[in-house]
Amino acid sequence: MSDPLPPLSVLIFGFGAFGQMAARVLAPHLPVAICDPGPSALQMAQGLGLPVVPPEAARQYDIVLLAVPVPALAACLAGIAPHLAAGQLVVDVCSVKEGPAALMRRLLPEGVEILATHPMFGPQSMPAAVRGGRIVICPLRGRRWRQVAGFLRGVLGLRVILTTPEHHDRHAALTQGLTHLLARALEDFQPHPRIRTRSFDLLCEALDMVRGDAPEVYEAVTAANPHVAPLRDKLAQLLAAAAARA
Amino acid sequence: MSDPLPPLSVLIFGFGAFGQMAARVLAPHLPVAICDPGPSALQMAQGLGLPVVPPEAARQYDIVLLAVPVPALAACLAGIAPHLAAGQLVVDVCSVKEGPAALMRRLLPEGVEILATHPMFGPQSMPAAVRGGRIVICPLRGRRWRQVAGFLRGVLGLRVILTTPEHHDRHAALTQGLTHLLARALEDFQPHPRIRTRSFDLLCEALDMVRGDAPEVYEAVTAANPHVAPLRDKLAQLLAAAAARA
Numbered sequence: 001m002s003d004p005l006p007p008l009s010v011l012i013f014g015f016g017a018f019g020q021m022a023a024r025v026l027a028p029h030l031p032v033a034i035c036d037p038g039p040s041a042l043q044m045a046q047g048l049g050l051p052v053v054p055p056e057a058a059r060q061y062d063i064v065l066l067a068v069p070v071p072a073l074a075a076c077l078a079g080i081a082p083h084l085a086a087g088q089l090v091v092d093v094c095s096v097k098e099g100p101a102a103l104m105r106r107l108l109p110e111g112v113e114i115l116a117t118h119p120m121f122g123p124q125s126m127p128a129a130v131r132g133g134r135i136v137i138c139p140l141r142g143r144r145w146r147q148v149a150g151f152l153r154g155v156l157g158l159r160v161i162l163t164t165p166e167h168h169d170r171h172a173a174l175t176q177g178l179t180h181l182l183a184r185a186l187e188d189f190q191p192h193p194r195i196r197t198r199s200f201d202l203l204c205e206a207l208d209m210v211r212g213d214a215p216e217v218y219e220a221v222t223a224a225n226p227h228v229a230p231l232r233d234k235l236a237q238l239l240a241a242a243a244a245r246a
Numbered sequence: 247m248s249d250p251l252p253p254l255s256v257l258i259f260g261f262g263a264f265g266q267m268a269a270r271v272l273a274p275h276l277p278v279a280i281c282d283p284g285p286s287a288l289q290m291a292q293g294l295g296l297p298v299v300p301p302e303a304a305r306q307y308d309i310v311l312l313a314v315p316v317p318a319l320a321a322c323l324a325g326i327a328p329h330l331a332a333g334q335l336v337v338d339v340c341s342v343k344e345g346p347a348a349l350m351r352r353l354l355p356e357g358v359e360i361l362a363t364h365p366m367f368g369p370q371s372m373p374a375a376v377r378g379g380r381i382v383i384c385p386l387r388g389r390r391w392r393q394v395a396g397f398l399r400g401v402l403g404l405r406v407i408l409t410t411p412e413h414h415d416r417h418a419a420l421t422q423g424l425t426h427l428l429a430r431a432l433e434d435f436q437p438h439p440r441i442r443t444r445s446f447d448l449l450c451e452a453l454d455m456v457r458g459d460a461p462e463v464y465e466a467v468t469a470a471n472p473h474v475a476p477l478r479d480k481l482a483q484l485l486a487a488a489a490a491r492a
Contacts, residue, residue, distance in 0.1 A: 120443045136441055161440055171439035175446040178435075182428070182449075185484040189424075189477070193417035194407055195382055197366050199455040200421040203428075206448035222488070231435070232485050238431040239482040242468070 007031065008147070011053070011061035013080060015041035017123040017214075018093060019067035023050060025130055029155055033061065058083040063148070066092045070220040073100055077107040086111025089144045093117055095176065095220045097138055097165035105140060113142025116165055118172070119158075122213075131157035138165050173227035180221050181232055183207035253277065254393070257299070257307035259326060261287035263369040263460075264339060265313035269296060271376055275401055279307065304329040309394070312338045316466040319346055323353040332357025335390045339363055341422065341466045343384055343411035351386060359388025362411055364418070365404075368459075377403035384411050419473035426467050427478055429453035 007030045012019045015036035026032050027050065034045040034052045045052045058064055058080055068076045073094060084090070090108055094100040094116075101116045108114060121133035135158045139145040152158045186207060192200075222228050253276045258265050261282035272278050273296065280291040280298045291298045304310055304326055314322045319340060330336070336354055340346040340362075347362045354360060367379035381404045385391040398404045432453060438446075468474050 120441070134440075134442070163441070168441055171441035174435055175439060175442035179443065179446050179449055181485060181488055185481055185488065188480070188484060189420055193421060194380075195366070195409070195414055195417035196380070196421035197425070197456075199425050199452045202448055202452035202455065203425055206445045206452060209445035209448065210443075232488060234434070235431055236482045236485040238434060239427060239478050239485070242427055242431065242478060 008062040008151075009033075009060070010063045010065055011035055011058055012065045012067055013055075013058075013076060014066065014068040014072075015045060016067065016069075018119075019065075020044065021123045021130075022065060022067055022093075023048060025156065029151075033057075055080055055083050059085045059088065061088070062144075063089045063091060066090065069214070069216040070094045070096060070100060070224055071216055074103055074107070077103060081107055081109055084109055084112050087113070089113040089115060089142065089148070091115045091117055091148070093119055095217060096172065096225045097136070097168040098226070099224055101138060101140055101165040113144050114140040115142075115145040115148060116140055118168060132159070134159045134161060136161045136163060136168050138163060138168060140165075169225050170227050172221065173225050173231050176221045177225050177228035178231055178235065179206065180210050180213070180218055181228070183211045184218070187211070254308040254397075255279075255306070256309045256311055257281055257304055258311045258313055259301075259304075259322060260312065260314040260318075261291060262313065262315075264365075265311075266290065267369045267376075268311060268313055268339075269294060271402065275397075279303075301326055301329050305331045305334065307334070308390075309335045309337060312336065315460070315462040316340045316342060316346060316470055317462055320349055320353070323349060327353055327355055330355055330358050333359070335359040335361060335388065335394070337361045337363055337394070339365055341463060342418065342471045343382070343414040344472070345470055347384060347386055347411040359390050360386040361388075361391040361394060362386055364414060378405070380405045380407060382407045382409060382414050384409060384414060386411075415471050416473050418467065419471050419477050422467045423471050423474035424477055424481065425452065426456050426459070426464055427474070429457045430464070433457070 009031040010026055011033050012022055013035045015034050023032055023034065032050055034041065034050050035055055042052050064080065066073065066076055073092065090104065090112055092100050092104060095118060097116050097118060104114050104116065116138040118136040120135060121130060135152055137145065137149060137160055149160050153160045192204060255277040256272055257279050258268055259281045261280050269278055269280065278296055280287065280296050281301055288298050310326065312322055319338065336350060336358055338346050338350060341364060343362050343364060350360050350362065362384040364382040366381065367376060381398055383391065383395060383406055395406050399406045438450060
């Protein structure tokens, strides 16, 4: 009979909306600490009873979870790389995967393990509980990701989808990029009239879910995903062709 | 104390999916008869215990409900017009209103009252009950529509929206025409991948609701609504512009 593995300790780097959700979800199961220089982050972390540590403390944690938006990732990696040691696991949560994966491979020291992930839910779409939500994981270096995948599936009850960054971005271009583009485009047709069907109600509900996302999320899932532009062109052509037929 | 008004009798002209739903909804409250030459209609009407009558019997009913698709309306009006008398009320249920309103005004005898309507629900989107559903009504001739509106609101529990055919078609171009166009356009992006967000699930649910509609409904709410093409062009331009920015 072997002892169970000791719980992995996690340093959450960046304590914005997503980092806070991650802390609430993880803290009941694992030792969690926060790294974020902002004064409001300090106050909130203390409110949750979580320690706030400087980047220099990063090497004391098994996992470093980078809860920063895509445009901030390069600077974040450059800042934390000197404080990491071989065997640690770095995890990102960016909404696109090819660009962040390339950055992590380039900027993290050899021997540091890397798991790229995309939780397909967030503080807005799933504020209460994450159970049943989908998470895409793309193992890039090392083997510790298997333990993480088991935790996500077995403890958090997530549906784990194992794939590559390129495959993720191709699929997300449709399911995520196009949804955001439509939401933005249909804003120009506001206000929505009273004369409406149940299907239009649902359509609005779907688009409202992404409309509240931060501008950097919109940029990440549209401009930062190289597979979105061709889809966008195709949809514009299909609509124009339908217009020509009428 | 005055006696309550006697219940209005209704002849449902056309016993397709919508006519059948109307019969089920109305029969508990009003005397209902069916006019439809098809053998399956006869069988189904008998199954519901409803009489099937020829067009010549139309003048015996207070209300003639035309439950036929837009492309069949002109022929239907030409066929029934000789059998109508002043004081009767003709009601249509077409998904667009400007074209059908013009047809009814032109082809129905003077003295026949006219109420154009668009129930914003159907056998697919609301198979179980209509209570809470929206119905647009556009009174075109006569005053009996007030009694009908009271029945729809008070007895059936519908949300009645009183407006003009032109106003209806302008609004429906967005809430109905564009939904159908998007559903059709996004069919070209099938199959939908596993990597998807909750908002994309909702979007698909919304578009699936209209995808099963009959081809004549698609034609009615897109090509037969003159306000759809400009919206379609605008959306195509917005998407193309977004593509150019990326």
